[in-house]
Amino acid sequence: GAGVSQSPSNKVTEKGKDVELRCDPISGHTALYWYRQSLGQGLEFLIYFQGNSAPDKSGLPSDRFSAERTGGSVSTLTIQRTQQEDSAVYLCASSLGRLVEYFGPGTRLTVL
Amino acid sequence: QKEVEQDPGPLSVPEGAIVSLNCTYSNSAFQYFMWYRQYSRKGPELLMYTYSSGNKEDGRFTAQVDKSSKYISLFIRDSQPSDSATYLCAMSGLISSGSARQLTFGSGTQLTVLP
Numbered sequence: 001g002a003g004v005s006q007s008p009s010n011k012v013t014e015k016g017k018d019v020e021l022r023c024d025p026i027s028g029h030t031a032l033y034w035y036r037q038s039l040g041q042g043l044e045f046l047i048y049f050q051g052n053s054a055p056d057k058s059g060l061p062s063d064r065f066s067a068e069r070t071g072g073s074v075s076t077l078t079i080q081r082t083q084q085e086d087s088a089v090y091l092c093a094s095s096l097g098r099l100v101e102y103f104g105p106g107t108r109l110t111v112l
Numbered sequence: 113q114k115e116v117e118q119d120p121g122p123l124s125v126p127e128g129a130i131v132s133l134n135c136t137y138s139n140s141a142f143q144y145f146m147w148y149r150q151y152s153r154k155g156p157e158l159l160m161y162t163y164s165s166g167n168k169e170d171g172r173f174t175a176q177v178d179k180s181s182k183y184i185s186l187f188i189r190d191s192q193p194s195d196s197a198t199y200l201c202a203m204s205g206l207i208s209s210g211s212a213r214q215l216t217f218g219s220g221t222q223l224t225v226l227p
Binding site for chain 2: 040041042045091100101102104105106
């Protein structure tokens, strides 16, 4: 079946603008994660959704970042008033179990 | 000092070589150890995971954990050009329902297998 999909694949924006990144997890996967990957760095955890439970937002770097997951499926990560340090690849992953198993291809965000 | 250290490479080997990829860590609470493979412009894919110390084998891949030395390795036998990718180690304490934030990743090693 289809894997995790993300859109857009690339996003170039100007400093101060808001951006929305979308993630479509694998159908039926209850767990959904957002990570950020900067050049030469490991993956940085942002937020975790599990079923109908309250999300774990402990990795969000500032209050400019927020995410929601509608109907236990699609998730949107929103970054308000983008800054140049927000430039990175934003990765979404989904799984049924407790391991972070299936990643999407990522959205490459460039803030000018 | 980072919790997880990984040699970034790049590492270049001829086809058929045995490849050794390594990570060291400082947090003795880590119990789950994972290896991910990431092709260029793609998301990581989970290759293998191991719990506690010991070896785990899957085809040409062997994951090894030495908790006493806080050192983990991934060995690739008979390496192929299709193995060319970035390999990320990741580790975690106890896996619980809110475990995602406990995954700590290395920065990745870039591997090229030359035909």
